[in-house]
Amino acid sequence: xxxxxxxxxxxxxxxxxxxxxxxxxxxxxxxxxxxxxxxxxxxxxxxxxxxxxxxxxxxxxxxxxxxxxxxxxxxxxxxxxxxxxxxxxxxxxxxxxxxxxxxxxxxxxxxxxxxxxxxxxxxxxxxxxxxxxxxxxxxxxxxxxxxxxxxxx
Amino acid sequence: xxxxxxxxxxxxxxxxxxxxxxxxxxxxxxxxxxxxxxxxxxxxxxxxxxxxxxxxxxxxxxxxxxxxxxxxxxxxxxxxxxxxxxxxxxxxxxxxxxxxxxxxxxxxxxxxxxxxxxxxxxxxxxxxxxxxxxxxxxxxxxxxxxxxxxxxxxxxxxxxxxxxxxxxxxxxxxxxxxxxxxxxxxxxxxxxxxxxxxxxxxxxxxxxxxxxxxxxxxxxxxxxxxxxxxxxxxxxxxxxxxxxxxxxxxxxxxxxxxxxxxxxxxxxxxxxxxxxxxxxxxxxxxxxxxxxxxxxxxxxxxxxxxxxxxxxxxxxxxxxxxxxxxxxxxxxxxxxxxxxxxxxxxxxxxxxxxxxxxxxxxxxxxxxxxxxxxxxxxxxxxxxxxxxxxxxxxxxxxxxxxxxxxxxxxxxxxxxxxxxxxxxxxxxxxxxxxxxxxxxxxxxxxxxxxxxxxxxxxxxxxxxxxxxxxxxxxxxxxxxxxxxxxxxxxxxxxxxxxxxxxxxxxxxxxxxxxxxxxxxxxxxxxxxxxxxxx
Numbered sequence: 001x002x003x004x005x006x007x008x009x010x011x012x013x014x015x016x017x018x019x020x021x022x023x024x025x026x027x028x029x030x031x032x033x034x035x036x037x038x039x040x041x042x043x044x045x046x047x048x049x050x051x052x053x054x055x056x057x058x059x060x061x062x063x064x065x066x067x068x069x070x071x072x073x074x075x076x077x078x079x080x081x082x083x084x085x086x087x088x089x090x091x092x093x094x095x096x097x098x099x100x101x102x103x104x105x106x107x108x109x110x111x112x113x114x115x116x117x118x119x120x121x122x123x124x125x126x127x128x129x130x131x132x133x134x135x136x137x138x139x140x141x142x143x144x145x146x147x148x149x150x151x152x153x
Numbered sequence: 154x155x156x157x158x159x160x161x162x163x164x165x166x167x168x169x170x171x172x173x174x175x176x177x178x179x180x181x182x183x184x185x186x187x188x189x190x191x192x193x194x195x196x197x198x199x200x201x202x203x204x205x206x207x208x209x210x211x212x213x214x215x216x217x218x219x220x221x222x223x224x225x226x227x228x229x230x231x232x233x234x235x236x237x238x239x240x241x242x243x244x245x246x247x248x249x250x251x252x253x254x255x256x257x258x259x260x261x262x263x264x265x266x267x268x269x270x271x272x273x274x275x276x277x278x279x280x281x282x283x284x285x286x287x288x289x290x291x292x293x294x295x296x297x298x299x300x301x302x303x304x305x306x307x308x309x310x311x312x313x314x315x316x317x318x319x320x321x322x323x324x325x326x327x328x329x330x331x332x333x334x335x336x337x338x339x340x341x342x343x344x345x346x347x348x349x350x351x352x353x354x355x356x357x358x359x360x361x362x363x364x365x366x367x368x369x370x371x372x373x374x375x376x377x378x379x380x381x382x383x384x385x386x387x388x389x390x391x392x393x394x395x396x397x398x399x400x401x402x403x404x405x406x407x408x409x410x411x412x413x414x415x416x417x418x419x420x421x422x423x424x425x426x427x428x429x430x431x432x433x434x435x436x437x438x439x440x441x442x443x444x445x446x447x448x449x450x451x452x453x454x455x456x457x458x459x460x461x462x463x464x465x466x467x468x469x470x471x472x473x474x475x476x477x478x479x480x481x482x483x484x485x486x487x488x489x490x491x492x493x494x495x496x497x498x499x500x501x502x503x504x505x506x507x508x509x510x511x512x513x514x515x516x517x518x519x520x521x522x523x524x525x526x527x528x529x530x531x532x533x534x535x536x537x538x539x540x541x542x543x544x545x546x547x548x549x550x551x552x553x554x555x556x557x558x559x560x561x562x563x564x565x566x567x568x569x570x571x572x573x574x575x576x577x578x579x580x581x582x583x584x585x586x587x588x589x590x591x592x593x594x595x596x597x598x599x600x601x602x603x604x605x606x607x608x609x610x611x612x613x614x615x616x617x618x619x620x621x622x623x624x625x626x627x628x629x630x631x632x633x634x635x636x637x638x639x640x641x642x643x644x645x646x647x648x649x650x651x652x653x654x655x656x657x658x659x660x661x662x663x664x665x666x667x668x669x670x671x672x673x674x675x676x677x678x679x680x681x682x683x684x685x686x687x
Contacts, residue, residue: 027344040413071649072645078599080601081599081600081601082599082600082601082605083597083599083600084597084598084599084639084641085595085596085597085598086595086596086597086598086642086644086645087595088593088648088649089644090593090596090648090652091593091595100191101404104201115595117594117595117615117616117617117618123595125369130686152284
């Protein structure tokens with residue numbers, strides 16, 4: 001079982017900071033423009049949202065696992081609803097690797113696996129190093145082609 | 154040889170479009186003559202006349218420009234008045250050929266033909282309009298050409314069926330496509346479909362409508378005075394809502410399913426249905442992803458059920474309340490018999506969830522009930538105790554909770570057949586879903602916080618069927634935790650084995666190769682710290 005790169009916590013915590021800031025600003029705007037709230041409300045909202053967000057980010061990191069098995073990709077994730085997904089290599093349609101702006105900042109990347117399914121249609125593995133994401137993509141692509149290629153024999 | 158549309162299509166299209174044109178013109182005209190007197194009227198008539206002439210000219214040019222040609226490999230369509238467009242569609246990409254005719258079109262003997270592919274949500278090509286015989290010819294010819302093209306296609310081993318155990322059945326119809334009628338809806342069954350169709354969307358709509366006018370209604374109630382009058386009014390409203398929904402459902406069902414018949418032609422299913430608008434479509438059997446047998450308590454009591462056939466990418470008639478390639482109602486035995494002729498899965502012997510989940514459902518229902526009572530108390534406080542009943546009125550429903558929990562548990566289950574996963578869920582709308590193992594795309598095991606407390610899991614076998622978005626994917630809900638682990642692995646293994654068997658691979662060989670790769674490749678694609686588990 002592989003875990004994600006520990007630095008993914010920075011990315012997710014960063015997202016939590018942004019969310020907390022937005023919610024805090026909304027509280028501030030409500031305070032200024034609409035209802036008079038106690039002065040400590042906006043900072044308190046910010047701190048609470050931030051704590052929950054960072055806590056979730058850490059918990060998410062602790063839960064996330066993935067594994068490349070003989071004939072399938074196996075993922076385990078989810079803080080509240082624990083989801084385990086099995087993606088057989090024969091079912092992989094195509095594989096992407098992508099890097100968002102925050103991920104580029106901390107030198108991480110993610111790999112997205114697409115299937116023709118209707119609900120698990122795209123499965124993303126976040127928190128890989130840039131090289132690691134490309135390697136994983138190449139490796140999954142090779143495995144998918146081979147799984148499908150046995151066809152021609 | 155290219156063919157043109159039927160000349161009658163000019164007439165039909167002009168009338169269809171000209172109708173709305175004339176209608177707007179009449180409105181404008183009455184406005185204009187009121188404003189400018191008789192002179193305005195003359196100008197209006199002239200303008201409408203010009204527009205009509207332009208419309209007729211457009212439709213004539215459209216008709217003259219439109220050419221289609223069903224070749225051995227492709228369907229070519231040349232069309233366009235302002236922008237010319239030439240489109241070629243490879244025949245084997247065409248999944249469904251749908252023919253539809255409304256009343257006027259049937260009187261004129263013309264039909265609209267739509268060609269659907271799995272790719273997009275929109276229709277790939279449509280012919281507006283051709284003679285009905287020509288439409289049927291196209292449908293049959295396309296099926297024949299696809300069958301002829303199949304050996305060539307099959308050599309690539311694209312696994313489009315044929316080698317499985319259904320193969321010998323399919324081969325029978327390869328050269329002489331005989332229509333083998335699988336199902337025809339008898340008038341008695343049609344009447345039952347109507348009687349048992351209850352459009353559940355109508356109560357919702359009416360509820361929104363009524364609650365929109367609630368202030369008016371509630372202001373009227375105190376005038377009436379006594380709570381008895383209010384209660385009687387509520388009952389009356391309820392009866393009307395039920396009657397309207399039932400009538401709407403019955404009408405829609407009869408219009409949709411009048412003279413429904415389903416036949417197997419070669420390796421395609423063909424259906425026909427409809428009273429006012431007649432539909433006529435085809436579904437290739439190898440595109441069928443899942444089958445679903447659906448019933449409700451009423452249907453179960455009388456021993457009836459309905460069948461749905463789901464295909465990849467394109468869901469026939471998903472826009473109008475139910476798949477067209479579905480048997481709306483028949484005796485349960487007949488439905489299972491028919492389902493078995495399409496996918497031979499046998500007689501399922503369901504394994505129910507562990508008994509403890511009944512307590513889980515009971516707790517869930519009690520929580521819902523508690524929330525409802527809480528809301529009523531809140532409403533009572535806010536409206537200064539003007540509710541016609543005490544806020545604890547729903548509490549006696551708690552007596553029903555054990556029954557409901559038991560029923561929910563009873564109608565749940567899954568079964569692993571030789572080649573199929575069969576799942577069963579729901580009491581009011583029970584759905585038995587049949588998924589061939591080789592159609593599984595991914596296997597998803599999810600456990601919510603509550604499910605983890607009860608140590609159960611939901612295992613979903615996802616397929617490429619497009620209707621699955623509505624939560625209808627085959628899911629074994631509330632399976633024992635350990636069993637779920639086994640089921641997850643089992644489904645993935647069976648998928649691999651079935652695919653290997655269907656595609657004619659040697660099973661042991663692919664196994665050995667996978668293992669050798671696993672050894673050589675290693676497992677850590679990057680510098681993640683493996684092994685530092687919890």
